[in-house]
Amino acid sequence: MNAMQPTVCIVDDDDSVRRALARMLGAHRYHTSIFDSARHFLDEVDLDGAPACAVIDLQMPEMDGIALQQTLSQRIPIVILTGHADVTNAVQAMQAGAVDFLEKPVQDQLLLRAVERACERATEQFARKTELRLLKQKVERLTPREREVLAWIVSGLRNKQVASELGTVEKTIKVHRAHVMQKLEVDSLPALVRIADKMGMGLVARA
Structure with a gap:
């Protein structure tokens, strides 16, 4: 059985x-x-x-x-x-x-x-x-800053734009993005978007 x-x-x-x-x-x-x-x-x-x-x-x-x-x-x-x-x-x-x-x-x-x-x-x-x-267990691995970066990324912004929104430099966003993908065990933006959608993580609205 x-x-x-x-x-x-x-x-x-x-x-x-x-x-x-x-x-x-x-x-x-x-x-x-x-x-x-x-x-x-x-x-x-x-x-x-x-x-x-x-x-x-x-x-x-x-x-x-x-x-x-x-x-x-x-x-x-x-x-x-x-x-x-x-x-x-x-x-x-x-x-x-x-x-x-x-x-x-x-x-x-x-x-x-x-x-x-x-x-x-x-x-x-x-x-x-x-x-x-x-998925929840994986998302809980993220730091608060990494969750912010994830929200901006799945909203369609490029690294440089995310850096501008968060008041930092593009290189830092690239590092955060790499950590996010590693912790969530994905290797593409569409995979990140699917996770965010399944977890009900809303897209960030730009001012």
Whole structure:
């Protein structure tokens, strides 16, 4: 089993449903974890440690599926199951980003398709989060001055122009630029721009 395969978390207060879903998904080579309540799920699962998605029952005591979805705030992909179809809940769940909203007893193929989509999203989300975490670590290596230089460079200014903006000489900017590229482990301006864009580092506006 691939260590990076997403875990499918099954959250349902009905033990027989949890086990049936786990057996069915396990038979199709999905890795599953089961939880008897939303609180148990929130207390036990590391949402940032590995890719995961969740199949959540809508009607649960204390915290229902919609409330859990709102608490998770799209941190992982969700499929919602319900024993009582409700258009309002379905619309609310889908607008909040649910992969699907399915009625129990759910057909295996419908659930499998939904879980497949959820796992694909989970893999993509985890890859993006991992990339951003690594980029953040690299950016944190920069000194405050190097961050200033980076902001001006990705704004499209040449070294001489950056030097003028920062009140220094071009040679100093070249040194800072070299350090920035070394610490961020890139070798081109487009690569610097991509990092700045992914990290939400806004361009500097010239006065």
